[in-house]
Amino acid sequence: MTAVPISIRLGLGVQARRAIGNAITYLLLALFSLFVFVPVAYMISTSLKTEDQLFIWPIRWIPNPIAWENYPRAFVELGRIAPGLTFWRILSNTLFITVLAMTAELIAVSLVAYGFARFRFPGRNFLFIVMLSTMMLPGIITLIPTFLIWRTLGLIDTYDPLVNAIWFGGGAWAVFMLRQFFLTIPREMEEAALIDGANTFQIYYKIMLPLVRPALLALGVLIFQGNWNNFMGPLIYLNTTVKFPLIVALKFFQESLSKEAPKWHYMMAMSTVMATPILVLYFAAQRYFIEGLMVGAVKG
Amino acid sequence: MYVSAWETYYPTLLRWLAVGGGLIGLMILLQKLLRLFGVRREVATGYALILPWILGFLIWNLYPFARSLYLSFTEYNIFQPPKWVGLDNYVRMFRDEQFWLSLRLTLLYAAFNVPLGLAGALGVALLLNRSVSGIGIWRTIYYIPAVLPAAAVALLWRWMLSPESGLINFMLQPVYRGLNIQPLQWFTDPSLVLPAFVIMGMWGVFGANSVILLAGLKNIPKELYEAAELDGAGNWRKFWNVTIPMVSPTLFYNLVTGIIGALQVFTQAFFITIPRRAGTFLNVLIYREAFAYRNMGYASALAWVLLIIILLITLLVFRSSAAWVYYEAEVK
Numbered sequence: 001m002t003a004v005p006i007s008i009r010l011g012l013g014v015q016a017r018r019a020i021g022n023a024i025t026y027l028l029l030a031l032f033s034l035f036v037f038v039p040v041a042y043m044i045s046t047s048l049k050t051e052d053q054l055f056i057w058p059i060r061w062i063p064n065p066i067a068w069e070n071y072p073r074a075f076v077e078l079g080r081i082a083p084g085l086t087f088w089r090i091l092s093n094t095l096f097i098t099v100l101a102m103t104a105e106l107i108a109v110s111l112v113a114y115g116f117a118r119f120r121f122p123g124r125n126f127l128f129i130v131m132l133s134t135m136m137l138p139g140i141i142t143l144i145p146t147f148l149i150w151r152t153l154g155l156i157d158t159y160d161p162l163v164n165a166i167w168f169g170g171g172a173w174a175v176f177m178l179r180q181f182f183l184t185i186p187r188e189m190e191e192a193a194l195i196d197g198a199n200t201f202q203i204y205y206k207i208m209l210p211l212v213r214p215a216l217l218a219l220g221v222l223i224f225q226g227n228w229n230n231f232m233g234p235l236i237y238l239n240t241t242v243k244f245p246l247i248v249a250l251k252f253f254q255e256s257l258s259k260e261a262p263k264w265h266y267m268m269a270m271s272t273v274m275a276t277p278i279l280v281l282y283f284a285a286q287r288y289f290i291e292g293l294m295v296g297a298v299k300g
Numbered sequence: 301m302y303v304s305a306w307e308t309y310y311p312t313l314l315r316w317l318a319v320g321g322g323l324i325g326l327m328i329l330l331q332k333l334l335r336l337f338g339v340r341r342e343v344a345t346g347y348a349l350i351l352p353w354i355l356g357f358l359i360w361n362l363y364p365f366a367r368s369l370y371l372s373f374t375e376y377n378i379f380q381p382p383k384w385v386g387l388d389n390y391v392r393m394f395r396d397e398q399f400w401l402s403l404r405l406t407l408l409y410a411a412f413n414v415p416l417g418l419a420g421a422l423g424v425a426l427l428l429n430r431s432v433s434g435i436g437i438w439r440t441i442y443y444i445p446a447v448l449p450a451a452a453v454a455l456l457w458r459w460m461l462s463p464e465s466g467l468i469n470f471m472l473q474p475v476y477r478g479l480n481i482q483p484l485q486w487f488t489d490p491s492l493v494l495p496a497f498v499i500m501g502m503w504g505v506f507g508a509n510s511v512i513l514l515a516g517l518k519n520i521p522k523e524l525y526e527a528a529e530l531d532g533a534g535n536w537r538k539f540w541n542v543t544i545p546m547v548s549p550t551l552f553y554n555l556v557t558g559i560i561g562a563l564q565v566f567t568q569a570f571f572i573t574i575p576r577r578a579g580t581f582l583n584v585l586i587y588r589e590a591f592a593y594r595n596m597g598y599a600s601a602l603a604w605v606l607l608i609i610i611l612l613i614t615l616l617v618f619r620s621s622a623a624w625v626y627y628e629a630e631v632k
Contacts, residue, residue, distance in 0.1 A: 021430075022430075022432075025427050025430050025432055026432065028427055029424075029427055029428070029432065029438055032424055032427075032442065033438070033441050033442075035503070036441055036442060036444055036445055036503075036507070037441070038467075039445075039456055039457070039460055039467075039503065040444065040448075040456075042456070042459075042460060042467050043452070043456045043459075046459065054465060055464070055465040057470050057473075058470075059467065059470065084303075089305055092305055093305070096305075096309055100312075100313070100316055104316070104320060107320065108323075108352045108353075111327075111349050111352065112349060112350050112352055112353040114349055115345075115346050115347075115348075115349025115350040116350060118346075119342050119343070119345055119346030119349065120342060120343070120346065121342070121343040121346035121347055122343070124346065127350065127354070130357070131353065131357070134357065134361050136560070136610075136611075136614070137361065137365070137607070138560075138563075138564055138603070138606060138607055138610055139564070140564070140583055140586050140587075140603045140606060141364075141365065141368055141603045141604065141606075141607050142360065142361060142364035142365060142368065143364075143586075143590075143603070144364075144368055144371065144590050144596055144599060144600055144603070145363065145364035145365075145367035145368050145371070146360060146364050147590075147591075148367075148378075148596075149359075149364075151378070158308075158311065158312055159308070159309070159312040160312050160315055160316075163312060163316055164312075164315060164316055164319050165356075165360055167316075167319050167320050167323055167352065167356075168323070168352050168353070168355050168356025168359060168360060169350075169352045169353030169354075169355070169356035169357065170352075170353075170356075175353065200345050225447065228449065229449045229450060229451070229567070231450070231451060231566070231567045231570065232566055232567070232587070235570075236587075236591055240303070240308075242303060242305075242308070243308055247449065247451050250451055250452075250455075251451070251570070251571065254455065254571065258573070262462075264459050264462075267455050267459065268455070268456070268459065270455075271451070271452035271455045271456060272452075274449050274451060274452045275448050275449055275452045278447055278448065278449060279444070279447065279448070282443075282444070282447045283440075286440060286443075289443070289447060290439070290443070290511060
């Protein structure tokens with residue numbers, strides 16, 4: 001190979017080469033950030049434009065005039081198509097589902113994970129492997145029979161399928177994550193409590209739960225995000241428009257609007273509303289998002 | 301007909317409390333019963349604690365799993381009882397053009413999205429690993445697309461790639477003019493649906509993957525690079541012979557989860573209407589057959605085919621891993 005690095009041919013020193021390397025690195029990093037930011041900025045910018053500004057080139061990144069009224073108007077428009085489905089109604093529907101599902105999942109998951117982490121019983125390892133393998137199962141395969149179960153129970157078009165099924169053990173992934181945390185707690189803590197005469201429930205509630213609180217918080221954040229974004233569930237179980245959570249309302253809005261001219265400023269306003277709570281949560285509890293991501297990747 | 305919010309909430313809330321309370325009651329009952337039959341305390345408590353999951357596994361996994369296999373051999377429209385039709389649903393699939401188009405779109409999407417996403421993510425992770433300053437800030441930024449709701453991402457990209465007035469076609473105007481061609485129609489042109497989805501998918505995927513890969517890179521001991529340097533290895537050799545083998549388990553993990561995820565795209569595909577001639581994603585096809593046309597039997601058969609495809613591909617990747625994934629603890 002006769003290829004001599006260009007920097008050597010130019011007679012640059014080690015320091016200069018490093019400076020060039022760093023400059024290129026930062027340039028590339030900045031380019032990737034642009035790739036992330038431009039679409040997000042485009043979403044927010046579009047959501048604040050009046051209709052006539054949508055199709056102007058060159059793009060007006062900062063709209064003039066700024067149409068703050070797009071946000072309330074988008075929901076007024078939605079209320080016109082689906083009477084009674086106001087912004088506050090959607091918000092309360094979404095929170096109702098999310099809070100109930102999250103509470104049930106955290107309680108169920110922490111009990112099951114505690115059982116798998118701390119008690120020896122015949123068949124434990126086998127059952128744990130069975131649980132892990134359910135993670136591989138595509139959700140669509142159980143979807144139709146599950147729908148039929150709820151139909152037999154007469155609970156279609158109620159919130160039950162979205163908040164009650166979760167009582168039964170929660171997500172396998174969440175159990176796995178929490179079990180890993182329980183395993184890191186030294187056994188001496190429980191043994192000491194046992195000698196003091198505490199029963200299992202007291203040990204679980206008074207000692208174990210406070211110790212895994214960071215993990216529960218992390219899980220809570222991720223479950224909140226999962227429920228906020230869950231689309232297939234509310235889509236197949238809810239029929240009455242006033243019962244819709246945000247994501248289904250968004251789909252309904254899009255479908256009704258596409259019959260007329262696409263009102264992208266309203267669509268982007270709704271998308272921004274959908275994304276904002278998750279983004280705020282992400283910036284506030286970023287550590288938890290990334291930790292949760294790592295549990296599967298590094299320890300698994 | 302208007303129903304107040306509370307009217308729709310409280311029946312569910314009551315049942316929610318009943319189910320939760322009932323389950324905890326059952327757990328206590330099981331523990332006491334087992335104790336009564338002379339089972340050791342630790343064993344009894346253990347079984348009682350995992351009871352919710354055992355019930356959930358039977359009700360929400362095992363039973364539906366078996367039922368959907370049965371349904372896949374029947375014709376079932378919900379209103380009449382299922383009628384056994386043998387392999388008819390699977391035969392029908394062979395002749396169903398929508399199925400083949402959708403299978404093609406789904407597989408091609410996975411085939412492009414996963415490797416490109418991994419390569420891009422590895423590139424970003426390598427850059428971040430070059431002891432740059434403000435690593436936390438970069439990481440935070442790159443992860444943003446992965447936390448945005450899929451629905452919002454889908455609408456956003458549908459708008460970005462809008463043929464007449466989307467940002468992308470605006471930016472490509474000089475290219476179109478230079479080459480003297482019509483603007484690309486993206487999601488509305490059957491032959492461009494795939495690239496449009498791949499571009500959108502890449503945006504969501506590389507951030508999360510690069511954060512995971514970066515953690516993998518940080519775990520590589522410095523001594524390995526020093527040893528390689530002593531042996532006279534250049535940057536390229538160090539990359540191929542140290543970096544790649546050492547991050548191969550992380551790459552493998554991302555590859556497996558990436559493939560499984562890509563084959564099950566639903567929300568994004570559901571929010572973007574594409575021409576029928578382009579097919580659709582398998583999950584959307586299954587949803588449509590089941591809940592729009594009420595072909596529960598045919599939809600179950602499609603779901604089973606998707607499961608088998610996912611299992612086969614996963615198995616293939618696992619088999620191949622012996623050749624390229626390097627585990628440190630392993631004695632070769």
